[in-house]
Amino acid sequence: MLILLEMMAEESRALTAPAVLEPLMAALAKGEQEALAELYRRGRTAVYGLALSYLKNQHDAEDVTQDTFIRVWEHAGQYRPNGTPLAWILTIARNLALMKLRERGKAQDMTPEEWEKVAGENPLLTAEDRHVLNMAMNELADQERQIVILHAVTGFKHREIAALLELPLATVLSKYRRALQKLKTKLEGGESK
Template sequence: MGPQTTEQAGRAEQEELERLLAGIAQGDREALAELYCRTRAAVYAMALSFLKNAQDAQDVTQDAFVQVWDHAPQYRPQGSPMAWLLTIARNLSRMRLRQGDRRSELSEEAWDALPAAESGLSPEDRQMLQGALGALGDQERQVVLLHAVAGLKHREIAAVLELPLATVLSKYHRALKKMKVLLEGGEDQ
């Protein structure tokens, strides 16, 4: 048997998330714990991309998994389970923003809450990348984090952020160009 293609691996991951959601719908707490372990970084990245505050993002992440527990019986496997989960996080983040207009810069503490092992970056690289992400506009940062951390395809990002696909693609490419200039330019930018 040959190596799995990216598409096969993505489909296997989607099927696994659907299996976990079915277990959660049946009241399986271990399935919730497994879903949390597999998707926490992506949910946190979504919340952080909106809220730019570590504590608020952590709160929304926890609230999102409470909602998953409460609403798993209503989930229907017609789309992406990750997109469903991130839509919950997006909606909770927007509610949090409406409740109190807290806006701050993406702090080192917030960036560090993303698991280091999942990024595979050295502390120096994380710091450089954090600076580059901080220079992006809100939507650009959301698109980059959802693609890089959550592993969503551009079409899924468009659905989650409720943007046209062409807008997501242009924001992603513009963000990559900005980050490349910042990262190659070093500190003198």
């Protein structure tokens, strides 16, 4: 299962590589709607995963995902290739998710079905894999779950996660290792710490 998480991260990185997204951003800045459709296809899972990791509510995460791509369309001309296009898009998503949290006041717990949606679009996961992954992910603390989702779903590297969550890199690495240990323990049938 842990290997599967790493495979998901690799697949996500390939879909959202800067070399792939930069031309789409340039076309988007020129007003090409087809570029938005392709950008959405490639980036929606990462944006949804990030929003869900903050909001813990499927409907709010879907709203933030849609709002993110509307903002990307409206502000594509302001994008400058200083970092990666996905980082720019996820910063928009993060800001929208935080605004939604402030409006709502607090995060709500996610149902197993909502967690399943995070991994649901990945063809590498069988229904049984998704069920096992959901059970294991529920063992993690909120921030650990968020870091694992950001790594596995968006394909972000730990340094990028640290910047996005405004945490020290050492904290992200520590929480990621702790989360993997909890997942391993759960998947092997033991009790988590």
